[in-house]
Amino acid sequence: MKIFNEARLKEELDNVINDSLKRDVFSGVCLSFSTLKDSVRWSRSYSYGTTEKSGSQKRIKQRTYFDLASLTKPLVTTLSIAVLIEDGLIRLEDELSDCCSWQLPEDKKRITISHLLSHSSGLPAHKPYYKKLHEVPEHQKSKKLQKWILQEELCFSPGTDNLYSDLGFILLGFIIEEKAGVSLDVLWEKKVITPLKLQKWLLFSKNKSFDRRLCAVTQNCVWSGKMLCGIVHDDNCRAMGGVGGHAGLFGTAPAVLSLCEHLIEQFKGREEHPSYSSALLRHLLTRVGKSSWAYGFDTPTRGNSSSGRFFSNESRGHLGFTGTSFWIDFERDTAIVLLTNRVHLSDNIEKIKKLRPLVHDIIMKFFL
Incomplete structure (x- = not known):
């Protein structure tokens, strides 16, 4: 198995993420990633910053929940x-x-x-x-x-x-x-996530709020004025009661990574899911027509992808408005999950747009 210089990788990520914290791109971030080399999966999770800029802030941990926003879709x-x-x-x-x-x-x-x-x-x-x-x-x-x-x-x-x-x-x-x-x-928890034993760390339930100490803060509610923490940021989803086909999922970075790893294993035929076949999953991950979209999953746009420069054409992923993302390279058995609360400090999306490909490139250069 290739030996990774983890100290150097961590140093490069530390420099980029800590600079982002200083520039108020977000108040907190958790990054989880893994790759498979010689049948051995190598994974790490790094966390930085705090759940909010001020107030009852807590350090971000691997068990911190983030509002995953549109990651709900795929x-x-x-x-x-x-x-x-x-x-x-x-x-x-x-x-x-x-x-x-x-x-x-x-x-x-x-x-x-x-x-x-x-x-x-x-x-x-x-x-x-x-x-x-x-x-x-x-x-x-x-x-x-x-x-x-x-x-x-x-x-x-x-x-x-x-x-x-x-x-x-x-x-x-x-x-x-x-x-x-x-x-x-109810369907998703029973049929999709419980068989993978991730129901404690991936949460999707109506009107469910979390202990502030366990969740990264997003923004103020536009009609109540209260700071949103463990309550969905998306206004339409919040008005729906906290669950929708487009938003409402909360989770930790390691749990999202675990789900991504399962998708890789099932795609490759090394695992099965009791509720849907590997053949069906592979079909849902194919591009539809000439678009960049598979069925709910996005694909990299050459030269202008949030996944950076090194994810293959066989990659699938998605972004979340709150500052979240995952990218899975099925060809290279690699997944990267980047969870932040960038909406907590600014509506300016340009800062996170510049950061995402940079982080992905740093990690992928070490994996390739």
Whole structure:
């Protein structure tokens, strides 16, 4: 097995991360990564900073929970869809008119599950539904939100283009619940994450708040004014009750890494999952058409990827608005998870955009 100069690797990461802390890119970060060499998996987790800039701050630890934001899309929603496909309850080619009991406008009937997962449905990227949704009675929220989304004008005909869409994944969450007969969080915990024994460290549950000492702080709630800690940062998801097809997942960096490692092992045929086959997982990880998207997972954009310069074309990953990301290189048996609370200090996304590829490159140079 290749011998890694861990002291040098740690020194380079320390320099970059500590500089970012000084420049207020975030108040805290946990970085977990691993690679497989000669059948031996080498992994490390490093943590820096504090859960918030001031107040009752605590040191970031490997067991600190972060709001994973849109990492929910591939890690919760796509894998939950895999459960339904395996059970014969849904197909990727199913149109909404075939798989939903909803009243559908004519232009939405031909949208497929595949379109929603690959961001090619034509639905808008985002709408501030929270401004009216948080005043809707709890038992009416899902139906109201579903209706509002279906009333939106499409940006293009389904399947003709790509536009990253929270709205599409919110609909997927509702579809999963209708087909499964249980809430999205219940299905995911029982069928996806509990078999991997990660349910303690990857949390996805309605209206669940954490002990402030265990969670990195994000921002103030726009309607309550309270600082969000262990309560989902995404305004629409928070108004929905904390769980949605697009956001709501919390977790630790080592736990996200463990899930990524399992995806590698299953993709390679070295492990199985009791709820969906390895063949199905591999299909969901393939690019859809000519886009950069697989089914809920992103792929590297050559020359301009947050994954940096060294991840192969067989890599898949995703970013989260709160400052989170994971990238998996299936060809090289390597995964890197970077969790931060960058929204705690600034809405400026440029700082984290510059940092992500730099961190990935530092680690990958040592692995290659």
